[in-house]
């Protein structure tokens with residue numbers, strides 16, 4: 708049986724409100740995305756820590772080679788603001804990304820630019836003031852691989868977080884297909900339940916996405932709906 712790509716959201720963190728120094732002029736890189744050359748005072752730059760290679764509280768981890776793919780896919784993706792039930796507004800664009808190494812921890816750290824328009828002033832202030840400090844990112848993957856048996860976690864019975872022998876089950880995200888979008892949420896928000904673009908709406912928090920995928924897989928085959936026309 709072919710499984711659909713596994714789509715979910717996960718949280719990250721805003722780690723800096725200024726551009727890194729010493730690795731290129733951000734204006735030059737930002738202007739690869741702008742239709743007219745922007746002056747440095749026309750935009751703000753923020754750095755996000757999107758995802759990393761350590762086992763997280765969802766009992767999942769990214770192998771280093773998948774982090775490289777995510778980092779390569781991030782430039783050009785939108786940054787959204789998720790603040791209420793009315794939806795999301797695009798606020799910025801990821802314009803470059805690199806892997807950040809801290810001991811064994813490797814993470815994806817893209818920079819995003821946000822235009823200093825009147826409309827974005829509150830958004831920028833909320834980030835600079837530390838109110839918006841959490842991020843949420845939508846991804847799709849082909850396979851969440853079980854660390855116990857090596858199968859697609861949706862098809863086996865191992866439970867992430869449960870210990871089997873001396874090994875605690877987690878899963879490894881394999882074959883990243885797409886980085887859908889990033890968003891910034893106020894501190895403590897779950898970043899869920901927002902009505903956004905259809906693709907972002909599919910991206911549930913990891914535990915909910917896994918439960919749905921497992922339920923769908925284990926449903927009797929004759930009851931499984933087949934919405935061929937809705938496939939992308």
Ligand SMILES: [Zn+2]
Nearest residue numbers: 853856863865
């Ligand atoms: Zn398993």
